[in-house]
Amino acid sequence: NAGVTQTPKFQVLKTGQSMTLQCAQDMNHEYMSWYRQDPGMGLRLIHYSVGAGITDQGEVPNGYNVSRSTTEDFPLRLLSAAPSQTSVYFCASSYSAEQETQYFGPGTRLLVL
């Protein structure tokens, strides 16, 4: 199993550009989440999904969209990038509500100029 994979590893955007961060898992996990990690602030939940076709907002959802058309994929879209979205983004998955352990991808480092 590849686990949780994320692409790209690093991206530079200009203010106002849009892009999609890809996340995929091959463990048949129902739960998937997107976090951003900023210095001194830990990880903050952006959006999450409890299964295909179901998504919900986390702590910091503004400026981001998600969809979950398949169990495997959970892309994160930046609609109009802003410098405040410069961060490291992590995707995570877990099997179910009873399986508490989350598995994290390697992260995407995003720089918005």
Add this chain to the structure above:
Amino acid sequence: AQSVAQPEDQVNVAEGNPLTVKCTYSVSGNPYLFWYVQYPNRGLQFLLKYITGDNLVKGSYGFEAEFNKSQTSFHLKKPSALVSDSALYFCAVRDATGTASKLTFGTGTRLQVTL
């Protein structure tokens, strides 16, 4: 609302000495508590968790944590630190009635183990 506090930005320990990384939490109901570790340029890796049962939880790489309900704490411990333990450690909590996806993380504690 649930929250986690990691009061120390950095903990310095000599190799072979015991280590403690502190974590306190706040939830309205019963807590589910976790520790994750992050090595440079990597994603987070699960170390251990407390769901219910014995207050002393044993996890990966010789780490353990003690759940203390009265002090609302879940400190991470290891009897003998290794240089390879140097990393960023995150405590996380969620209310038992919430979903697995809605973890709240602390700000992280950097552990530096020196020879």
